[in-house]
Amino acid sequence: MSATIAAFAVSIAIGMVLPPYVVAKVGVEAYGFTGLVNSLMDYASLLTIALNSVASRFITVAYHRGDAKQALRYYSSTIIANMAMSGVVIALTIPPLTMLELFIRIPAALLADVKALFACSLLVFVISAISSVYGVAMFIGNMLYITSLINLIGTLARLAMLLALFGLFPANIVYVGMAGCVMSLTIAALSWYGKRRILPDLKFNMRFVSWKPLTEMVAAGIWNVVIKMQQIMSSGVRLLIANLMTGPYLMGMLSVAQTIPSVLNGLIGRISYIFSAPQMQYYAQRRIDLLIRELVYCMHICGFFADLAFVTTVVMGWDFLRLWQPGQDDSLLYVLMVCSSAGFLTSGISMTLQNLPLMLNKLRTYSLVWLGSGVLCLISMCGFSLLLPKWAIIAIAVMQPVFDIATNVIFVAGYAARCLELKRGYFIPLYIRQFGATALALIVAVAFRLIVGRWISVNGWATFAVMSMVCMSLVAAADWLVLLRSDDRRRVIAMLRQRLGMAKGWS
Numbered sequence: 001m002s003a004t005i006a007a008f009a010v011s012i013a014i015g016m017v018l019p020p021y022v023v024a025k026v027g028v029e030a031y032g033f034t035g036l037v038n039s040l041m042d043y044a045s046l047l048t049i050a051l052n053s054v055a056s057r058f059i060t061v062a063y064h065r066g067d068a069k070q071a072l073r074y075y076s077s078t079i080i081a082n083m084a085m086s087g088v089v090i091a092l093t094i095p096p097l098t099m100l101e102l103f104i105r106i107p108a109a110l111l112a113d114v115k116a117l118f119a120c121s122l123l124v125f126v127i128s129a130i131s132s133v134y135g136v137a138m139f140i141g142n143m144l145y146i147t148s149l150i151n152l153i154g155t156l157a158r159l160a161m162l163l164a165l166f167g168l169f170p171a172n173i174v175y176v177g178m179a180g181c182v183m184s185l186t187i188a189a190l191s192w193y194g195k196r197r198i199l200p201d202l203k204f205n206m207r208f209v210s211w212k213p214l215t216e217m218v219a220a221g222i223w224n225v226v227i228k229m230q231q232i233m234s235s236g237v238r239l240l241i242a243n244l245m246t247g248p249y250l251m252g253m254l255s256v257a258q259t260i261p262s263v264l265n266g267l268i269g270r271i272s273y274i275f276s277a278p279q280m281q282y283y284a285q286r287r288i289d290l291l292i293r294e295l296v297y298c299m300h301i302c303g304f305f306a307d308l309a310f311v312t313t314v315v316m317g318w319d320f321l322r323l324w325q326p327g328q329d330d331s332l333l334y335v336l337m338v339c340s341s342a343g344f345l346t347s348g349i350s351m352t353l354q355n356l357p358l359m360l361n362k363l364r365t366y367s368l369v370w371l372g373s374g375v376l377c378l379i380s381m382c383g384f385s386l387l388l389p390k391w392a393i394i395a396i397a398v399m400q401p402v403f404d405i406a407t408n409v410i411f412v413a414g415y416a417a418r419c420l421e422l423k424r425g426y427f428i429p430l431y432i433r434q435f436g437a438t439a440l441a442l443i444v445a446v447a448f449r450l451i452v453g454r455w456i457s458v459n460g461w462a463t464f465a466v467m468s469m470v471c472m473s474l475v476a477a478a479d480w481l482v483l484l485r486s487d488d489r490r491r492v493i494a495m496l497r498q499r500l501g502m503a504k505g506w507s
Helices: 001-028 026-041 045-064 068-096 109-142 144-168 174-198 211-234 236-246 248-257 259-284 289-324 330-341 345-352 356-360 362-389 387-417 426-454 461-482 486-506
Strands: none
Touching: 001 026, 001 144, 026 109, 026 174, 026 236, 026 248, 045 109, 045 211, 045 259, 045 356, 068 109, 068 211, 068 248, 109 144, 109 174, 109 211, 109 259, 109 426, 144 259, 144 289, 144 362, 211 248, 211 362, 236 248, 236 362, 236 387, 248 259, 248 330, 248 387, 259 289, 259 330, 259 356, 289 330, 289 345, 289 426, 289 461, 289 486, 330 387, 345 356, 356 387, 362 387, 387 426
């Protein structure tokens, strides 16, 4: 976990520096298209996600059950299928790319640049799709810290490329796409090398390519396509609706406001992913009691970090935006950022349970419910935007977190319990505990900000950093006492002692 948090710390530092730097270079209107392009490219992933979303699961289960040949069949068949589908995606994407101005509103001065940005994003998609299966070696070996380090190196390569291009040449939004290509190539190369070192026996072999494992994986993963459609509605369509309903400027503001919540959500996802490797191993070995224990522990740890993200965003967010985006409408950005962060109320503990249907290969009902939630959310966004055009951008920002919270509490908790053959309300006390811890942490942090704010003004990054660290310490203390159980605290202390012992050993 320490490697993941370290990699995240660098990523968020870069995430704080790059957006205002790019916005200053190309303008908020042009920057808004980077989020829109990335979101719309998610549609292309619908052709590959049915396979790639479950490939690691099938390869890992086969490997842990001692069936090396079957693992090779899944692995080799996935690589060939990804190459073929990447070719299909390229063929399907190029025609609409040449007529992009017919589908979205693009200022004439940015038309060529946005098209080039789309082309770079297409290349990023192809590289990522073909190389995604390499990461399974770190998953099987429970060495996910290597994946975090690889992602960190890729992020640094992206940063270096951006700074070089913006520093040497006239500002252009295309540089964001070119830097993304460099990042994807770096991650792909290092993941391939890591696979060779960790699992040298897991090699591509044309003799093991077969339709049977492909159809088996696609049959299970087709429901992940439905889930991906819902995710597109929650991210890509949100920016698209903002573009069509409110114009490029407010779309750009929403894109900027979503930056930090998206990065923080990524951290929670990475932490949850760390625990998925032992969870998958327990499931493959049919040790369900240990699986449930690991799920509960992971839910509390992810909830702990989600609380840190949400409460700190609410309490210190406006000060952060004043410093981060000077010259912009920081009040609007703050409201949009808080609205986008509301999902942290349940996403921390729910993210662990959301991985369970894939692990158990019980995706049908789960995916259809989330699709229904996404459709209702989309209708609500459009309806509120038409009825209350003055508040359209606020409605677009807040609708998805509202529907996410409702779906997580009403459906996900009960469905996860049902999949594990537990009582339907088994996980509900964990949600209640999370809400209580969040409320206490929010009260403490707000009181601190109001009292200290009478004497200390946040007028620079140094003051902001100190205030934020104190705020996070208060939130962490509240969660340590209220959210984490005694068993959780013992495991965290044992992990910290182990890490400190390793550090002393290196010194």
